Each structure stands twice: as C-alpha cells, then as structure tokens.
Amino acid sequence: DTIEIRTKGECYPLEPLWKGVKGETSLSRKFPNENTKITFDAFSIKLDDFRYAVDTVLFHYPRFFEIPVAGSFKDELQDFFNEALKRKSKFPQFVSFQNDLKIKGIVGEQSVFTGGFSLLGDVINTATVDGKPSYIDIFFKDKKKATMKSKGFRIANGIASAEKIEFNMYLDSGASIFHPSINVSFNYAANQLVLEKGKDGLMRGVFEDNYHNMSIDVQTMRWKIDEPFVDFDNFNNDKPAIFESNDFYRQIYYDKIQGVLPANPLELIYRFYLRMPPDPLERDLKKLLKKLYLSKPRDNERIKQVAARLSQRKRERKAKYITPERRTFTLQEYCEYYDCVPNAMEHPFIDLHDKGYVVYDFENDTVRITDKLFNYIYCNKKSKDYDVIRLSSVIAARPNATLNILSNEMNIEGVAAFNFSDSQTVYVVPKEQQVKLTRNRTLEFGGKVSAGRFEFYGDKYTFNYPRFDVYFEVIDSMKMYFPDESGVRLRPVKSVFRNIGGTLFIDKPNNKSGNIDYPEYPIFKSNRGGDILYDKPSIHGGQYVADRFKFTADPFTIDSLDNFTIDGLKFDGTFYSADIFPVFRHYVYIQPDYSLGFVKETPTGGLPMYKGKGKGDMTLNLSEVGFYGETGRIDYETSKTKFSRILMLPDSTVGPINTYDLKESTLYAEAHTQNADLTWLPYQDKYKITTKEWPMKTF
Numbered sequence: 001d002t003i004e005i006r007t008k009g010e011c012y013p014l015e016p017l018w019k020g021v022k023g024e025t026s027l028s029r030k031f032p033n034e035n036t037k038i039t040f041d042a043f044s045i046k047l048d049d050f051r052y053a054v055d056t057v058l059f060h061y062p063r064f065f066e067i068p069v070a071g072s073f074k075d076e077l078q079d080f081f082n083e084a085l086k087r088k089s090k091f092p093q094f095v096s097f098q099n100d101l102k103i104k105g106i107v108g109e110q111s112v113f114t115g116g117f118s119l120l121g122d123v124i125n126t127a128t129v130d131g132k133p134s135y136i137d138i139f140f141k142d143k144k145k146a147t148m149k150s151k152g153f154r155i156a157n158g159i160a161s162a163e164k165i166e167f168n169m170y171l172d173s174g175a176s177i178f179h180p181s182i183n184v185s186f187n188y189a190a191n192q193l194v195l196e197k198g199k200d201g202l203m204r205g206v207f208e209d210n211y212h213n214m215s216i217d218v219q220t221m222r223w224k225i226d227e228p229f230v231d232f233d234n235f236n237n238d239k240p241a242i243f244e245s246n247d248f249y250r251q252i253y254y255d256k257i258q259g260v261l262p263a264n265p266l267e268l269i270y271r272f273y274l275r276m277p278p279d280p281l282e283r284d285l286k287k288l289l290k291k292l293y294l295s296k297p298r299d300n301e302r303i304k305q306v307a308a309r310l311s312q313r314k315r316e317r318k319a320k321y322i323t324p325e326r327r328t329f330t331l332q333e334y335c336e337y338y339d340c341v342p343n344a345m346e347h348p349f350i351d352l353h354d355k356g357y358v359v360y361d362f363e364n365d366t367v368r369i370t371d372k373l374f375n376y377i378y379c380n381k382k383s384k385d386y387d388v389i390r391l392s393s394v395i396a397a398r399p400n401a402t403l404n405i406l407s408n409e410m411n412i413e414g415v416a417a418f419n420f421s422d423s424q425t426v427y428v429v430p431k432e433q434q435v436k437l438t439r440n441r442t443l444e445f446g447g448k449v450s451a452g453r454f455e456f457y458g459d460k461y462t463f464n465y466p467r468f469d470v471y472f473e474v475i476d477s478m479k480m481y482f483p484d485e486s487g488v489r490l491r492p493v494k495s496v497f498r499n500i501g502g503t504l505f506i507d508k509p510n511n512k513s514g515n516i517d518y519p520e521y522p523i524f525k526s527n528r529g530g531d532i533l534y535d536k537p538s539i540h541g542g543q544y545v546a547d548r549f550k551f552t553a554d555p556f557t558i559d560s561l562d563n564f565t566i567d568g569l570k571f572d573g574t575f576y577s578a579d580i581f582p583v584f585r586h587y588v589y590i591q592p593d594y595s596l597g598f599v600k601e602t603p604t605g606g607l608p609m610y611k612g613k614g615k616g617d618m619t620l621n622l623s624e625v626g627f628y629g630e631t632g633r634i635d636y637e638t639s640k641t642k643f644s645r646i647l648m649l650p651d652s653t654v655g656p657i658n659t660y661d662l663k664e665s666t667l668y669a670e671a672h673t674q675n676a677d678l679t680w681l682p683y684q685d686k687y688k689i690t691t692k693e694w695p696m697k698t699f
Contacts, residue, residue, distance in 0.1 A: 003075055007043075016047035023054070025075070027092060030122040036061050038073050038094070051076035051091075059094050059117075064106050069117060071096040094119040099132040107153075107160045108188030110225055112137045115153075124155035136160060136186065138193065138225055145170055145405055146193070146223075148184055158189030164203060167195060169230070171408045172439075175211035180359060195221040200362065204354050207232070210246075211408060213440050213465075215356060217242040218400060228406045231399035241393040241400035243412060245441055246371070249379040249386035249513070257355075265348060266357060270377045272329070272337055273369060276321045285310040327369045331360075334367065379513070387512040389465075391418050391435060401437075410437040420463070420470075423514025424522050425562055426451045426506050431459065441465035451504055451522040452562025453490065455479040468512055470504040478530065480569075482590060494624045495588075495596035497553065500530030520559040529553045529573060532588060532596050540626055543649050548578035551588050551596070551622075571596070577627065578650035581607045581616070588622070595624035602632070609634070609653075610682035618643075629653075634680070636687050638663040641678060653680040660689050670699040 009020035020043045027036040040057040052075060058068035075092040096117040103113045106124070115134020118125040126134035134153060138146040149166040165184050169177040181203045183196045197203055197219050207216040216232055218241045223230040234241050258264040285306060292303045331349065335342045342365075349367060353360035357373040360366075378384035393400040395414030403410045412435045420426040431447035438444065446459040449470055456478050462471045478497035481490040505523040507514060532551040534544040553573035572587045575598075584607075588596045599621050606617030618632020627648050634641045634653070639662040646655035657678045664670040677690040689696070 003077055011047075013047075018045045018047055020044065025092075030092065031061075034061070034063060038092070039068070040073070057094070059096070059119075064103050065101075069096050069098065069101065071098075071117070090120045090123075092119065092121070095127070099130060099134070107136055107155060107186065108191065108225075110139050110191065111186075111188060112139070113153075118152075122156065125152050126150070126155070127152035140225060140228065140405060148186070150184075158187060160184075160186040160188060163198070169405075171211040171405070173211075176209075177211070177216070177403075178208045180205060191224055191226045193221075193223045193225055204350075205359065206242075206244075206356055211439060212410060212437050213246045214437065215242075215244045215246065216401070217244070222399075228404055230403040230405060232401040232403070232410075233399040237396035238394065241414075243391040243393065243401070243437065245387050245389040247375060247386050247512075248388065248390055249376060250388060251380070254376055254380050257352075265352060266373055266376055268338065269334075269352075269358070269369060269373060272334055273326055274322060275337065276317055279313070279317060282310065282313050282317070285313060329367055331365050331367060382515055385510055385513050385515070387465075388419050388422050389441060391415050395433070408439065411435075412437055420468075421506050421512070421514055421522075423517075424452065424507055426504075426522055449504065451506070451524070452560075453481040454522075454524065454558075454561045455481075456504070456524075466509060468506050468509045470506065472501050472504070475500045475502070475530070482594065491594055493590060493594050493596065495532050495534075497530035498533060500526050500553075501528055502526035502555075522561040523557065523559045524561060525557045526553075526555045528555055532571075534622075534624060534627070536624070539624055540647070540649060543651075544627070545578065545650065549576060549627075549650060551575050553588070575622075577648075579611050580609060580627065580648050580650065580653075581620075591623040593623050593625055597621070597623035606633075606635070613682035613685075614680070634678075636680070638665045638668060639687070641689075643678070646678065651681065651683055653682075654678060657689070664699070672697045 003025065005020075005023050005025045007020040007023035009018060011018050022039070022041050023043055024037055024039045027038065028034070030036075037060045038054075038057050039060065040054045043052075043054045045052040054073045056070065057073040058070055059065070059073075060068045071094050073092065073094050078089055078091070094117075099116045100114060101117055103117070106113050113126070113134065113136050115126045116132070118127050131151065133149050133151055136148045136153065137144050138148075146167070146169045148162070150162040150164070153160045153162045161184060163183050164181045167179045167182055167184070171177065179195070181198070183198055183203070185194045185196075186192075187194075197205075207218070207221070209216055218232045219234045219236070219239070221230065221232050232241065254264070254266070257266060289303065289306045289310060292299060292306060331342050331345060335345055346362070349358060349360045350362070352358045357370060357376070359368040359370060361368075375384065375386065379386045391412055393412055393414040394416070398413055400414060401410050401412040413433060415430050415433050415435050417427060417429045418435075420428065427450050428445060429448040429450070430445045434445065436444040441463075442465060443463040445461055445463075447457070449456040449461060456472060456475050458472055458475045460473045462473075463469070464471065476498060478500060480493040482493055483489065484491040502525050505521060505525070507521045508516075508518055511518065529552050531546070532553065533546045534549060535542050535546040551573055553571040556571055558569070570587045570589045573585070574583060575586055576583055581602075586598055586600055588598050591597045599619060601619050602617055606615045608614075609616045614634055614636040616629060616632060616634050618629040618634075621628040621630050629643065629646045629648055631644060632642070634643070639660065641657050642659045643655065643657045646653060646657070655678060657676055659674045660672065660676055660678075662668055662671040673689060673691050673696045674694045675692055676694065677692070679688040679690070680686070681688075
C-alpha cells in the first residue's frame with residue numbers, strides 16, 4: 001500500500017464506506033525528511049475505489065508555511081512495487097484556497113512567491129482555485145528588481161517555469177523593462193533566470209524599456225540573479241538585435257506597411273479609434289456656419305459665435321467618446337465597423353503586432369493600440385517630431401547587450417554603424433562596435449562621428465538626446481572634406497585637427513526629424529584650441545616635430561558642416577615654427593594642395609630666424625608641401641641672400657638662390673654669385689653656398 005491515513009470513525013462494509021471524524025496523512029513518500037502532512041476533519045472514503053478526495057484540508061509544510069494552508073486534497077493508490085510508476089504519479093494533489101500566499105524560499109532565497117499553491121505529485125504548481133495570477137519577485141541586494149506574473153508556475157527540481165508570463169524588471173524612478181508574454185525558466189537552485197520569446201501572438205513582441213526609452217528586440221534575456229549583469233541576446237548569431245528609440249520613424253517603413261493596399265492599415269485603425277456616431281447638432285451647426293459665410297451682408301459676430309459653439313461641441317464629443325479605454329477593442333468590433341471577415345484580418349494584425357503597432361491577444365481576440373501607432377500617424381502628418389535612432393547589433397562571441405542593474409547602463413556590442421540624423425547626414429561608426437546606453441537615449445561611445453563634410457575621431461563621446469548634441473571630451477583628430485575641381489567628388493583636406501574638444505549640435509532639439517530645414521546645422525563649437533600638425537613622414541621625412549612645430553587654433557565655431565565654403569573656413573590661432581621664426585599670431589585656411597596652412601608676408605624689415613642666427617624678409621608659405629619662404633631675402637652676418645622659393649626646416653634652410661652678396665668685413669672678403677644652392681645649418685654656424693654655372697667672385 002502507498003497510502004496511510006491516521007483516522008477514527010465508522011466503517012460500513014456493505015456499502016462499502018468509511019466515514020471518518022478526522023484524518024491525517026503523511027506526504028513523506030514525495031517529500032522525505034520534510035515533515036509534510038495533510039490534516040482534515042470529517043471525510044468519507046469509498047472502500048471499493050482506489051482514489052479519495054477531501055474538500056477542505058490543512059497542508060502542513062513547515063519549511064515554507066509558518067501556519068498550515070487550507071485547500072482541497074486528492075490522493076490515489078499506487079503499485080507499491082513499481083518505483084517508476086510512483087515517481088511519475090501526479091498524486092497526491094493539493095490546491096490552496098488562498099491566492100495571496102506569500103512564501104519566501106520556495107523559489108530560492110533571493111525570491112518571494114505570492115499567489116496560490118498546488119501540488120501534483122512532487123511538482124508544485126501555483127494555480128489557484130479562482131484562476132487568479134501568481135507572482136515571483138526577485139530581489140538583488142534587498143531591493144526588488146524583477147516580477148514575474150503567471151496564471152500558474154510549475155516548480156520542480158529546483159526550477160520554476162511557465163509560459164506566457166508577464167515580466168517586469170525594475171530600474172530607477174518607477175521605470176522598467178517590460179514584456180507582456182514570454183516564457184520563463186527560473187533555475188533558482190543555480191540562481192539563473194532565462195526568458196525566451198515564443199512564436200505566437202504577444203510572445204513575438206519586443207521588450208519595452210521606458211528608462212532608456214528604447215524598445216529591445218531580442219530572443220532571450222539571461223540573468224544570474226546574484227550578479228548585477230543582465231544579458232540580452234539572440235540564439236541566431238546572424239539575426240540582428242534591434243534597439244530602437246521610442247520616437248523612431250522612417251517614412252519608408254510607414255509606406256511599406258501599406259504596400260499595394262488601397263489604404264494604410266495604421267490609418268484604418270486610427271480612423272476606427274476616432275469613430276463617433278453621427279451628431280445632428282454638429283451637422284446643423286456646420287450647415288448654419290456655411291449659410292452665414294455665404295449670406296450678404298456677412299454677420300461676422302454671429303459667425304464667430306457659431307464657430308465657437310461648433311468647436312465646443314467637437315471637444316465635448318471627443319471627450320465623451322475618445323477615452324483611454326477606446327485603445328482596446330475586439331477584432332470582431334473592428335470587422336463589423338469595416339464590414340470584413342475576422343479570419344481574414346488575423347494575419348494582418350499579427351504582422352502589426354510583431355512590428356509593435358498593436359498588442360494583439362489572439363486567444364482573447366483583443367487588440368490594444370500602442371503609442372508607436374499614434375507616433376507613426378502623427379509623424380506621417382508632420383505634426384510630431386521624431387528621430388531615426390536605431391541600433392542594430394550582430395555579434396557571436398558575446399551577448400548583444402548587457403545591462404548593469406546597479407548603474408542601469410546597458411552596453412551594446414556588435415553595432416557597426418547608426419544614424420543620428422538623415423537630413424543632416426550625421427552618423428556614427430563606434431569604436432570596437434560598442435555603445436553604452438544610459439537614461440533617455442543618452443549614448444556613450446568612441447570611434448568616428450561623421451557630420452556633413454567633417455569627421456571626428458576619439459575615444460569618449462556623449463550624445464544627449466534632449467539637447468540633440470554630441471559632446472566630445474577629447475577629439476583625437478578632426479578631418480574635413482571639400483569638393484574637388486569637378487564639384488562632384490569630395491576630397492579630404494589633408495590636415496587634421498588634434499587634441500581638441502567641443503560640442504556637435506546636430507539640429508535644433510525640436511527638429512530631430514529634420515522636417516524643417518535649418519541650413520546652419522550641423523554646428524561644431526570647440527571649447528579649446530586644437531593643434532594642426534605637420535609631422536607626417538611624407539612631409540620632408542617628419543622633420544617638423546609635433547611638440548615644436550604646429551599651428552594651435554583658438555576655440556572656434558563652424559556652422560553648415562555639410563556645405564561650408566573655403567572662404568568661410570578660416571581658423572585663427574598661434575603658429576609655433578620650432579624657432580625658425582618667433583611665435584606669431586595668424587590664421588590658417590585650405591591651401592591648393594588641400595591642406596591647412598597660410599601665405600603671409602613678414603613684417604617690414606623681416607623677422608629673426610633660428611633664435612637670432614639670421615633674419616628673413618619674405619612671404620611665408622605653410623602647407624603639407626612644407627614650410628617655404630618665397631620671393632625674399634635672408635640676412636646672415638654681412639651677407640644677403642635673395643631667393644624665389646626656399647625650404648625652411650627646424651635645423652636648416654636649403655634650396656636654390658637667385659643671388660648671394662657678402663659684404664667685406666674684418667672676417668670676410670667681398671663675394672658675389674648667382675643661381676647657386678644654399679645649405680644653412682644655423683645651430684652649427686654653417687652657411688654654405690654651392691655654385692653651379694656661375695663662379696663665386698671675390699675681391
């Protein structure tokens with residue numbers, strides 16, 4: 001025998017029937033060493049049956065219940081010698097009357113269960129008599145971080161599982177990450193929570209995140225609940241995980257929904273939402289207003305009164321009919337309004353559900369309109385601003401995204417590129433394909449930001465969604481592009497700005513969509529001067545060393561980054577020539593070789609060269625071709641050297657000269673030549689003239 005009941009009462013062998021005054025039966029065959037038992041008062045058992053039931057019992061389970069739990073109970077006999085059959089048996093059975101039991105420890109030490117309690121063999125289920133839902137709350141560092149809601153959890157072998165649960169993960173200030181219907185496997189013995197999307201109805205929807213204000217379209221979420229990291233991932237590594245702004249919109253997506261249909265389904269649903277019965281008063285007011293407009297002479301005061309009454313009537317009807325409850329309706333109601341067949345509309349509504357425009361509960365035949373549908377309607381009418389922020393993540397080695405529940409920062413990986421603005425041509429290529437998402441679509445990243453004809457490279461950028469700008473703490477380099485001679489292709493400006501910082505203003509904050517053309521945007525405003533360097537190996541072997549030879553620009557502002565002109569692109573600043581000349585102020589602009597430099601006359605009388613080793617009076621020409629003196633003269637001791645173009649380097653000046661004239665002194669005889677070569681090594685006190693076809697004449 002497998003059942004033992006401690007009882008007393010009366011036996012009726014002829015019926016056959018046992019009537020007990022009270023009873024007690026142990027559940028040790030299913031829960032050994034747990035001291036579990038069922039107690040009850042009056043009951044009866046048919047002695048020729050292998051099963052019995054008691055309507056009202058008390059379940060004693062000291063490990064979970066401080067006091068016994070009331071409910072109903074069933075049990076049946078099993079073959080004592082068939083161990084396999086006994087293990088598979090779904091008896092004994094118990095269902096609690098209460099649906100608000102709060103049980104700590106039944107699903108792990110970091111979780112609290114609230115709801116009903118039922119037993120099928122050795123499997124605990126949380127179904128209640130009245131069918132009300134049960135809850136599992138998961139705590140991290142004594143703070144509730146997640147809630148799972150289900151009509152019934154199955155609890156067995158250290159795992160609580162259920163299908164189509166409602167899930168909430170709590171972040172700060174009442175915000176959460178939510179999914180309306182998802183499968184769960186909570187291995188509380190191993191502290192591992194796994195959520196997986198299904199293939200039907202609500203289960204195909206996205207995670208709604210109103211902390212970051214993004215939707216998250218992934219197949220699974222995993223959390224080791226004793227650690228602060230939550231992973232969002234796809235089983236299929238080739239399938240992109242999508243992180244989409246709650247205000248995302250693209251016209252092509254709106255048009256694609258309609259396809260070849262005569263009307264856009266979103267517009268039909270919106271029209272159904274706005275439906276109201278005919279109003280005779282509104283109709284009469286419209287007729288009267290039209291009549292007043294056509295009458296002569298026109299009574300403007302009367303027109304004003306009727307128009308105000310008509311507007312008031314419309315507001316009254318809208319307040320009466322267009323209520324929040326109107327968002328939810330049945331498919332049958334929708335089909336009756338448009339005179340169509342419900343079966344034919346199921347798949348279109350499933351498609352709209354998958355794209356997030358509605359929540360379609362196939363089982364209950366209900367539809368709920370989401371904010372996304374209203375956003376798309378208003379954006380299509382240009383009556384609401386929107387953005388194009390949508391991150392696509394494809395990665396195999398690691399999860400697509402990881403949320404830190406202590407800081408609420410989400411690190412997204414595998415992001416090749418994404419847009420901030422289509423109209424202003426601003427996009428990002430993240431460094432190592434990594435982006436950090438924080439509150440309200442704030443994004444932190446490194447890599448390249450392209451804005452019109454400018455590119456910014458660095459390791460730490462911050463995008464602020466409300467201000468719609470990107471703050472660059474440090475920009476390693478800033479590159480520019482300008483149309484070539486054909487005016488068709490963009491050619492890179494060779495020089496780059498280094499070690500600057502500033503802010504890129506993408507567009508006006510209320511014009512993220514770019515629906516209004518503000519030609520001055522994008523705008524870049526630097527907060528400190530940047531360096532333009534000429535230390536490339538291609539520029540005379542890299543002799544213009546960066547720390548001594550550079551142009552340091554003042555803080556500057558550039559607007560119209562997508563269509564700037566050469567005339568409008570000048571940078572004031574300070575030129576450091578490695579002591580070829582003293583430090584001086586000037587400005588740089590785009591040179592013929594598409595580098596940044598300048599052409600400048602020295603002051604009258606020239607400038608000292610090489611810390612006073614000589615003096616130069618010339619036109620200075622700086623570009624990535626080099627630093628040249630043009631149409632000028634160098635005075636060295638008692639000599640004067642004239643030239644058309646000569647190269648100046650940090651430790652030498654070399655090149656062809658036109659004339660050389662040395663005045664007689666106590667040290668030198670008079671000398672003259674022309675069309676020679678100069679090699680001046682100022683710090684070695686060597687000034688060498690090499691003649692060619694013209695000999696040196698001395699006196």
